[in-house]
Amino acid sequence: MEIYRSIGLAEAITAAGKPFEGEAGVARCVSLADEWEWLYSDAAPRGMPEVTAGEACMTDQNAVEPILLAAGRDHGARYLPNTELVSVESTADGVLAQVADRATGARTEIGADYLIAADGHRSPIRERLGIGRPGAHTFMHTMNIVFTAELADLLPKRALFWLINDPATGFGAGFVSTAQADRWQLSVRYDPEIETERDFDEARCRKLVGTALGRADIAVEIEGVAAWEQGVGVAETYRRERVFLAGDSAHVWPPAQGMGANTGVQDAHNLAWKLAAVVNGWAGPALLDTYQDERLPIAKALAPLIVRNQQARLSGGAEPTDGPDSEALIFGQHYWSSAVIEPAGRQVFATNRETVATPGARAPHLWLRRNDRRLGLHDLISDAFVLLTGAGGAAESAGTAWCAAATEPRTELAMPLHAYRIVEKAGDGRPEDLLDLDGQWPARYGLGADGAVLIRPDGYVAARFEPGTGNPADALRAALRRILRADGASSGGPGRCP
Numbered sequence: 480m481e482i483y484r485s486i487g488l489a490e491a492i493t494a495a496g497k498p499f500e501g502e503a504g505v506a507r508c509v510s511l512a513d514e515w516e517w518l519y520s521d522a523a524p525r526g527m528p529e530v531t532a533g534e535a536c537m538t539d540q541n542a543v544e545p546i547l548l549a550a551g552r553d554h555g556a557r558y559l560p561n562t563e564l565v566s567v568e569s570t571a572d573g574v575l576a577q578v579a580d581r582a583t584g585a586r587t588e589i590g591a592d593y594l595i596a597a598d599g600h601r602s603p604i605r606e607r608l609g610i611g612r613p614g615a616h617t618f619m620h621t622m623n624i625v626f627t628a629e630l631a632d633l634l635p636k637r638a639l640f641w642l643i644n645d646p647a648t649g650f651g652a653g654f655v656s657t658a659q660a661d662r663w664q665l666s667v668r669y670d671p672e673i674e675t676e677r678d679f680d681e682a683r684c685r686k687l688v689g690t691a692l693g694r695a696d697i698a699v700e701i702e703g704v705a706a707w708e709q710g711v712g713v714a715e716t717y718r719r720e721r722v723f724l725a726g727d728s729a730h731v732w733p734p735a736q737g738m739g740a741n742t743g744v745q746d747a748h749n750l751a752w753k754l755a756a757v758v759n760g761w762a763g764p765a766l767l768d769t770y771q772d773e774r775l776p777i778a779k780a781l782a783p784l785i786v787r788n789q790q791a792r793l794s795g796g797a798e799p800t801d802g803p804d805s806e807a808l809i810f811g812q813h814y815w816s817s818a819v820i821e822p823a824g825r826q827v828f829a830t831n832r833e834t835v836a837t838p839g840a841r842a843p844h845l846w847l848r849r850n851d852r853r854l855g856l857h858d859l860i861s862d863a864f865v866l867l868t869g870a871g872g873a874a875e876s877a878g879t880a881w882c883a884a885a886t887e888p889r890t891e892l893a894m895p896l897h898a899y900r901i902v903e904k905a906g907d908g909r910p911e912d913l914l915d916l917d918g919q920w921p922a923r924y925g926l927g928a929d930g931a932v933l934i935r936p937d938g939y940v941a942a943r944f945e946p947g948t949g950n951p952a953d954a955l956r957a958a959l960r961r962i963l964r965a966d967g968a969s970s971g972g973p974g975r976c977p
């Protein structure tokens with residue numbers, strides 16, 4: 480939601496989540512008619528004002544995708560519905576794709592500089608390019624039964640989903656709410672060696688739903704069944720020439736902890752500014768190597784953690800508590816690449832809340848006021864680098880010098896870069912001043928009054944400039960050239976402070 484907020488979509492997505500407003504968390508039970516044990520309850524706060532201005536929002540993919548599509552169109556994207564990509568050729572110079580209109584069969588060729596394969600976990604593009612997923616496997620086959628039933632009398636509260644486990648009979652299932660009040664989904668395990676969707680006829684589905692409800696007398700209308708697999712797999716590479724894998728095509732794992740689409744959005748957020756920088760000429764092509772350098776280690780570390788949590792959930796046991804918590808998984812990801820100057824190390828997730836701005840980590844949140852508007856720091860970061868500095872203290876000129884230093888890369892590299900001073904008190908209304916509402920700049924950034932920090936368009940810290948750094952313009956120029964590979968240098972290790 481922090482990312483959606485920064486591009487102005489949070490409000491629409493929150494509105495799309497309205498049907499889930501009364502939803503009360505995740506519960507475990509023997510059947511819905513029995514006692515429930517809450518794994519997560521509605522008492523859990525939706526906001527984390529110490530960490531982000533974004534607020535968690537429960538909504539479904541069907542409601543979010545039209546919002547994203549409309550936003551893409553507003554920014555000039557062309558959408559071709561009912562169109563299948565049937566071939567793709569990637570060379571050192573470009574990508575040539577052939578697409579087919581599914582209604583007419585008509586084929587069209589599309590040439591492009593780059594291609595993002597966001598074509599799901601079976602990813603025909605990944606397969607065509609021969610990109611493997613070592614160790615990928617399916618560990619559970621699941622049948623989804625979608626049905627309608629009036630359950631208000633049975634359910635004192637509506638969970639997002641219930642995990643059903645009856646040790647006496649061995650019955651296990653997931654029971655999921657949908658955006659429609661009387662529509663539900665039951666997920667049960669099946670064995671594809673001996674049965675298919677056809678074996679789940681209406682009578683069998685009704686019986687399974689009755690068992691999950693713990694009541695056989697409730698009227699149920701079966702709408703349909705669909706098989707899906709729970710598996711895990713991470714692509715061996717995220718890039719082949721000019722094609723990048725993102726989302727499920729790059730990594731897939733079970734739905735525990737809701738890290739599927741969320742991680743895909745983070746992939747896109749990491750890749751989009753790099754592509755924009757290269758295509759618009761303010762970065763060298765080597766910057767694109769850092770997409771894989773940064774995102775692949777995250778997926779490799781996430782996969783076993785999520786599988787372990789899902790297996791604990793399905794077996795009815797307690798979820799492991801010895802790994803990073805969900806805050807660390809989402810907000811504590813660390814990058815180690817040449818797009819970061821002096822990254823903190825090769826630790827993938829911060830186990831504790833990130834308090835001091837660290838190169839390679841997400842920039843710590845600040846509540847700020849600008850022109851009478853209260854906003855979160857990440858609201859200011861979406862399509863440009865951001866340089867933050869203190870007000871300069873006794874030598875007020877120091878803060879001003881950092882802001883002035885930002886004008887040179889704007890013209891020399893023709894890159895988007897905003898510079899702001901973080902001030903303790905509302906001052907003389909300079910446009911570059913941001914009022915630090917909670918006084919957290921000193922503790923979370925540790926830069927004194929005249930250091931500075933450079934934040935990338937995806938909200939990650941690119942470089943720190945400690946107090947006493949020499950000429951701000953020289954330091955900033957050198958850092959940006961190193962990060963953006965504007966010198967045409969080949970891919971290498973992490974950057975070094977200029």
Ligand SMILES: Cc1cc2nc3c(=O)[nH]c(=O)nc-3n(C[C@H](O)[C@H](O)[C@H](O)COP(=O)(O)OP(=O)(O)OC[C@H]3O[C@@H](n4cnc5c(N)ncnc54)[C@H](O)[C@@H]3O)c2cc1C
Nearest residue numbers: 562563564597598599726727728734737738739740741743
């Ligand atoms: C039961 C379940 C619950 C889940 N719960 C959560 C959750 O709570 N939170 C969360 O974050 N994630 C969740 N996920 C995971 C989430 O749904 C996926 O991670 C997400 O949909 C992946 O998005 P994607 O765009 O990468 O791929 P997809 O959503 O699979 O989209 C790929 C698209 O590419 C299209 N495509 C494929 N091949 C071609 C072609 N040749 N030409 C044209 N189009 C093509 C497909 O038709 C599809 O529309 C859940 C998944 C499941 C199964």
